[in-house]
Amino acid sequence: MSRRLIVGLVIVAAFILLKGAVRATSVETNNNGLILDVVFLAVDFAILTLAFEIVLRRGGTHKQALLIGTGVGVGLTVLFGCLAVGIIHPRAPHLNLTLGRQPDYLTVSLRYLLGFFRDLALWMLAFVYPILAADAERRRAEASELRRQSEIAQLRASLEPHFLLNTFNTIAGLVTKDPDEARRLLACLGELFDDISEHEDEWQTLDREVHWLKRYAEILEARHRGVLSFEWNIDEATRSFKLPRLLLQPLLENAVKHGALRRDGDGRVTVRSTRVHRTGEDFVVCSIDDNGPGLPPDEVRPGAKGLDIVRRRLKLHLPNSRLTVDSSAQGVHVLVEIPELRT
Known part of the structure; x- marks a missing residue:
């Protein structure tokens, strides 16, 4: 009844x-x-x-x-x-x-x-x-879901072309200088987009996200060889956590473009993840640090759309999540805290 x-x-x-x-x-x-x-x-x-x-x-x-x-x-x-x-x-x-x-x-x-x-x-x-x-x-509920899907579509439409344009600019700079490297990076880019097209699910594990980001970082290192490096410190206990696809990519891109590359020859980006337990719930804490000049006082770095994109996606998918940004003369520290996805 x-x-x-x-x-x-x-x-x-x-x-x-x-x-x-x-x-x-x-x-x-x-x-x-x-x-x-x-x-x-x-x-x-x-x-x-x-x-x-x-x-x-x-x-x-x-x-x-x-x-x-x-x-x-x-x-x-x-x-x-x-x-x-x-x-x-x-x-x-x-x-x-x-x-x-x-x-x-x-x-x-x-x-x-x-x-x-x-x-x-x-x-x-x-x-x-x-x-x-x-x-x-x-x-x-149906109207809310339609709004959510529309918002996600708009976010992805602004994210993927933004990434594609920057990557092609990277490869274009290598076409005459190092054709073999340009071909290798084109092949790498093809693998990245194959990975995107193969999975329609909005969620993926942190392990797969990091794997994708490392290939993306490889393209950036090739373009800025000798002046840009990456450090990865991923806790094994966090690899199975699920998060929205390509959530960390805008943060990594911002850390490179607006942080590490503004150093004189020794730009560095560090990606870390840890697992914490608080108030009866498990969280994965991902941080992306750069050693750039930091944020201008009371301003957002010019052209840096990554933080806004990530905030909006977290609000849509994970209201219980948290995004914080700390800036100093030694660089910018961005931290994303995501609760374990319950299925």
Whole structure:
């Protein structure tokens, strides 16, 4: 039994018990009246539910189903009021279907209509409102997912061409100076994009991310041979952690372009990862350090879009993550803290 149905039945049962308690404390106790109320409630609910389901199954909207169900219920209620006055009451007056009044078509029909609208309100509260609320939540979740996918697509569209342009600039600088090296780096670039195209999943392990970054760093070292070097210190316990694909690439590119290459001949970038346990959860902490001149006071390095890209991706994928940037005259230290992905 669905949760919505259980909630609806509880509301209806509470209404019947409350009405029974009110009748029990009244001066004129009429058990027959309570039984009729319950019967009418059940009939009204059956009519409304049946009309509602038929309209929905034929492709109608919730609003159309509600209007048609209400219209059918009103029509049947007026018809029953007329039958109660003209046919049933003369033959079975003990049923009190005229509600203690003289047989009058208009008055009795209006009283039955008031009872129907009371039952309609209870039916909507007990059964329709939970359906509409769940449907609204589903649409909200779908819209949120579409926005998330659109944002990810925009981020990747800005990330991959940015990387490609810089890599081709690197290779272009080697075409005349060292054709063999340029061909080798083109082959390396092909391997990098093969790796991207082979995996549609937005997530990958840190081990695969580092493997990709090392090939990317190889291209950069070839372009800046003798003035740029990389150091890798990856904790084995972190290699199985999952993170969004190419999350660290913009940070590495920023550390090279805006940090290490601004040194005079001894630019260095260090990539580290460690595993920490805090507040009952495991985290992987990745840091990328450069020995450049640091950030200008209260400014972002010109053209450095990597931090913004990473922040937005972390916000989309991992709200519990953290990105911090520390700058000094000895360089920039960027730290990304990512919780273990639960599957």
